[in-house]
Amino acid sequence: MKVTLKVFRYNPETDQRPRYDVFHLEAEPNDRVLDLLEKVKAELDGSLSYRRSCAHGICGSDAMRINGRNRLACKTLVKDVGTTIVVEPILGLPVLKDLIVDMEPFFESYRKVMPWFINTDPPPEKERLQSPEERERFDDTTKCILCAACTTSCPVFWADGSYFGPAAIVNAHRFIFDSRDQAAAERLAILAQEEGVWRCRTSFNCTEACPREIQITKAIAEVKRAILTGRLD
Amino acid sequence: MAEGKVRTVQPVATSEARWWLWLRITGVLMVLFVFPHVIIKDVIVGVHNIDTEYVAQVWENVLVRVFDFLLLFTTFTHGMVGLRQVLMDFVHSPSGRKTTTWILAVIWFVVTVMGTMAIIGGVSLQPGA
């Protein structure tokens, strides 16, 4: 089938302002949008720039706006988006070149929620015990690949770049509800601040965008509840 | 594995949390006031049947005045807190946020007091008296 691929282009070294390039390609319904970009890069315009690595949705490199919605290019098939495909960079982070955005503000928020396991008791000789139910409690939020699809789909984040954003909250949630971790109180205190969970207006774009199908808004709601009640169940 | 015991921490109360909760508390309360008010005034009675006389007549019942006060208080507080939430998305500096909050508070106060005075004072027949 024939597809029309319209791609956002911007090279700060040569362009005054962004433009859209249009490519007409032959594609299979099962092709990934990433395959189309690779084809353009290989055959039509080598200067098209975007990040990618694993090509099967597990590294989180290629989050972009495809037909107006954040997705991973490697996890989106042509048949799912139709024959006219518009590809643009994710919103809310500075565009550096074509589809490449500056990820630093995103990782900065991530680092702020202490996304690391903390347990200061001397470790036992073997594993710390945890029941399957306790393990299941935070399973969903362990799936995050830090692709930023969620945070850059969030209307609050577009307006307020200092809002920690859903990805940071998801990663805090992963530790707050881990029965082995001891720093839940500190993390909740951080998230209770001005740019924390209370900025979330349950807009839900994040959950719809997450390529790992993490129930992000639910996780945020659980964190809100934990802050108000102090209960970590 | 701590069988059956819920892990707990000290709850953290911040002002942002209180704004958030307040929107929800007033939200629930307003259901009692806003829907009846809108349905009665806008739908059943209609603007063509409302004038000073009508107001004077319904306010003869003190309960209506109490109702209207609660209506005024909950909706306007809710609305102003809501507006603050919206503005906080766009105003980022700590000083800007503080100023915005204060301006809203002043508007809130003035308007609420005006409304309350009207409800208490009722329809005055001598203008300005």
Place this chain on the structure above:
Amino acid sequence: MSDPKTTFTGYARYRATGQLAFLLHRITGLGILLFLLIHIVDTSFVYFAPELYDHAIQIYRSLPFMIGEIFLVWAVFYHGFNGLRIIIFDLWKPEWWEKDIAVKSVYWVLVLSILAWLPAAFIMGKAVIENHFLGG
């Protein structure tokens, strides 16, 4: 890059169901607030300046205002129902913030608000016609 331009680009061009609910909630909330502000002030005229009150009511009786009022009623219904949805999910049922349920609930609220509004719109529409076109 968080700035008003990005934000409004996002509001206008991003495609998602949740955002639809969010935008409608925000617009209706602000719309109602604007009306409420005016409404409190003009109602207080009954005490401060009764003659102005009747003048204000006169304005409300004009055609554009009456039509606007019909939409205002929808806005209240929508904002109220959606607000209740948010409150219930947030305070009692966080587990309903799950993709299937939450996305469906957005549509439910839309449908409900329209259903509740239709009879009201009908009655108010009738008033518009009677007062403006039939010269009642």
Place this chain on the structure above:
Amino acid sequence: MQVHTHTYDVVVIGAGGAGLMAALYASKKAKTAVISKLYPTRSHTGAAQGGIGAALGNLEEDHPEWHAFDTAKGSDYLGDQDAIEFMCYQAPEIVYELEHMGVPFDRTSDGRIMQRRFGGHTNNKTGKPVRRACHAADRTGHMILQTLYQQNLRQGTHFFNEFYVTDIVFHEGRVAAVVAYELATGDLHVFRTKAAIIATGGFGQLWEVTSNAKTLTGDLPAVVLRRGLPLEDMEFFQFHPTGIYKLGILITEGVRGEGGVLINDLGERFMDKYAPTVKDLASRDVVSRAIYIEVREGRGIGGGKYVYLDVRPETVNKYAALDGRTRPDGSPYVVTKEELLAKLPDIIDFCKTYLGIDPMEEPIPVQPTAHYAMGGIPTTLKTEVIRDEHNTVVPGLYAAGEVACVSVHGANRLGTNSLLDIVVFGKVAGKEAAEYAKHADLASLPADATDLTRDQLERLRHGTGGERVADIVAEMKAVMTEHVSVFRTEEGLTEALEKIRELKERYRRVSITDKSARYNLELMEAWEAGNMLDLAEAVTLSALNRRESRGAHWREDYPKRDDENWLKHTLIWIDEEGKHRFAYKPVVITKWQPKEREY
């Protein structure tokens, strides 16, 4: 190109599991920088699904010694047994260490780390599969990678992300500096350092169908080769039996561990024939060859190039009953759909996304996929890189993880042993390098430190020959897939070699369109292509050289293992003119004399 200079005690190249583990240990004692061409969490360690091997014995009897034997046997006796024993005896401790760092392993009902079966791991008394793979759903690698990155953040390790290491500079045989290209600016950075640890993973991109990321192009092995150092055992590259048809995306062995079976066009479970005891859980080389033979003999599905992997609950239960498989408590093994869904969520998601099929309702079309480099940069047991067959070390240079060859995997790696390898030897590398840096001084920096990199990049940037990188890479992949994969012959390999050399020639005439400094990915991809060509040549030459069949290296013209002549490691050097040289290193044998492998 502007040049920036930095000074460190230890520089870690690569931020996958191996690099991050090394960094965690090195940065405790020495001023350490981690340079990675990807953001750390995007490293391919995150793709590892099935589990990490350790004889914890949480569900049934198991011993590190059994693990070591299985590994030695799996390696077709080419693995160095001192290294194998070291790794397998370290395994339980390091898995506990990971758990203490926060890795959320799945749990048994009594709260301990959950384990599952995996190909080649057996109870040495009965020969039956044993539960040895510790797992976190089917995203074990993801969890390990995230946890290690997080612990590094906690510790304040210095990261240089999206920096491509293009060269290592030596002074009088010692490491003097690491040269890197910064993607964001196009600037060059010279990291003067006492020690460097190479941890850049594999190079599966040499083949068309691969489970490896597009960025796994073997840059550092190529750099090392260019700097006159040898590579070891390059002929041994593992093809994983179950990649999604055409895409190569991996379907973990865990699927067969949970009871999935391979089925041919006749509806037969054909692994019965090839490995009567462990059947579908035979080691990877055996299963990949079995699939190739089925396909070649016309029993691929519909005569095509693939077979089915069937994990529908009915099928699993049917064959589990036939095999007399039981649960740890002795009850018969019966699975439900829900159980499988919980254990294999990502796999099911892959199938739905890319094939549009639900593996609970339909079988999955699979074919072997290029997966893992057993060979690589030769090191000692202490991860020191060596320059010759006498184990002469290169002072200050270390390598760990998939890029290195210690060698624990020999001719064929067992599943779950790579995650183990990267953390065990990553840790050793981190400690050793920091220790070395404590006593060493900074080597002086040669004046021409950035020359080679500049040369390469400028040539590519200004090339006018009109050759397209994408064409060259595509042709290389095609010939590697055709002749240098599961089955090999003298004829095919020779043809491949000629083709690769022709491509190398054409590569000199490459031109690119993007001339900008910032985020010039076209330039870097062209540079990576050069590395792949060098490695393709090394792999093909090594494969041509080894006239026997062993593990993953199967020569149809020499179908027997030949311990007399070939129980040894290959080292290959290729010089600037493309002339190559081989030398050999004996295999270390401690306990287990080579035997015929049976599963």
